[in-house]
Amino acid sequence: MTIVSTERPPVAAIAALGLTQIIGYGTLYYSFSILAPDMARSFDWSAEWVFGALSAALLIGGLAAPLMGTWIDRFGAGRIMTAGSAIAAAALVACAFAPGKIAFVAALIAIETASNLVQYGAAFALLVQIRPRVAQRSITYLTLIAGFASTIFWPITTALHEQMSWQNVYLIFAALNLAVCLPIHAWLSRGVSETRKREAGQAAKHVEPGLQPSMRRPAFVLMVTGFALESFVNAALLVHMVPVMSALGLGAMAVVVGTLFGPSQVLSRLINMIFGERLSQVMLAIICAVLLPTALVILIATAPSVPGALVFAVVFGLGSGLNSIVYGTLPLALFGSDGYGRRQGQIMSVRLVVSSMAPFALAFLMGNLGVSWSLSIAASLSTVAVAAFFAIMRLTSPVARPETVPHPREA
Template structure:
């Protein structure tokens, strides 16, 4: 059993780590462009470079956690988060700017959800499903907390001073990571009362098919999330909503994420991850179709952002729990690290692709692209559900 203290500490570390790395470009991107005079593609391309590094280092990061546990790996990630933020604050040239982002790419892979999920799977085995969902409750508030906080810090300190403050926040996560136990899950001997929990993908064909569908789904989801995280505020403002109002509407994404995850934690105990995955993917096309009319009213925009956050929040949970029911948890970190690598590498192009689409086709064009991506995700989720539509063996373990 994973201690509640570990779950709370890891949840807090995720809130801070996501806010000071992945979401920082949403707060400081326009300010960096305004001061340095670089193009939008160059500035937002920094996140793309970081995502490429995340993809290239993903298999290695997973193996390191399987072998050494989450404490050492995630602590190293926290230190590199601080180094990357300081590097951005001190950058005055494009090479220095991108060097800082390359550092952040490695640090994000060592400190964000996928590292935390692998660490929990190493500790709790099949019983890690509930802790995985629980740590995302606080992590989902990262944009809600750090987008306004970033703007506030930038007003008083400038964007460079705000990034120095972010480096301080990164160091605060080190004692939180130290709460992770160093133990490893030991599979109990099967008995009549405690049957052996077997993955749904047993044969080689099942493993290959499940791996391809899981990798496709996560790649599409990460691409969509990377594009919207970088441009959400700009898209809302481009639809005619005041810039200050757009910032606050965008924070509803985090609220939607955490409330949806709270509902899953409280009421989704008996809902298999494959079914939850389909429901989450069904919500996204509906929200993005509604987003095409977000310029008509801030309330429509608010409903879109909240709904998108809810769907994305549930998908974050299933990204961590699907491998627990599909594949052997003993090699969770290494195997899932390989499957996630394409999603990081391809999603690295998302901020630039969205920037180019916005420049040529406007905000409606970017939202139309999002509709297409969401529909493709739903198709992949349905195929995964149909292929492995058997009772999930982790439901009883999830209650322990």
């Protein structure tokens, strides 16, 4: 179901959140892979152990996500994101000054837990709380801006690290979260609070569920299953892109695939922004899910063909880019805006837990079954996700909605 409204998306809020998402993902996630080798040397660890610590941190952060989603509903996403920026800054500082391995891992857990408070899950909820009836478009615009996080922060992190230690880089990133993100989130929080005060006593504006009550529980289970399988495939392939390409005789193509992957993500979001406004969110989820196994089948069938690898990179990037939109918009379309933060926390929890285990699982499969069979299993899992979203489509049916008169809000 697509939500149509005469309201306009809150442009100022989207632009401001786009900046904080670029900083949030860039400092708390994308920078890690560049700094990890130096981190390993600092603590006399192997790189595998450092990435293992990251996996553990992601797992614990995922387990904490449902509670944080409940906080978002109770206290407001703006307040939670404001506190999250402060916690993220403190966690980065703690990591930089960690005297040993235990303190480093504890700080890393704090960083990944804070990520839940400031990244997509919380940002989507904030857009829903600001203007729920145009939140689907707002989420699409936000993901288009935030899609440049890796493009911006990989070179920034590399340039900084050439001049200073990873500890000093983290201190600079802590300052960015504190000096840039925190004031923006506080400003957005005040704006939402003032809007709610102005609307006190008026008919509440919210998005009604697109499912009958009896269909919501099975639809939620199917949706989370589909998202989990997609997260598994995305996380596993992105971590093991170089080994996969090498095993297929395409080792030199790993860099090219990485170059095409990011722009393809942004391209998919741009196409959806321009042409997808009237597209059902369930159909968008199906298209997204179909692209992932299609990309894998192309890679398996054409390897070691270079053109085949390039097509794989584009198709895989398109699917991954749409996925970031769908996991924000589909829950809103199916279940409405009430309790959106709690549901996002539950979805994020499953995604993070699965993502934390996916790299190890794919490495185990490749070591025991070979790369072609492992990719075939990943493609099969993606196909199950397609079936899950088709099942959701069968559950959808029109729901009578009360007439609401939209009132413009200030960003």
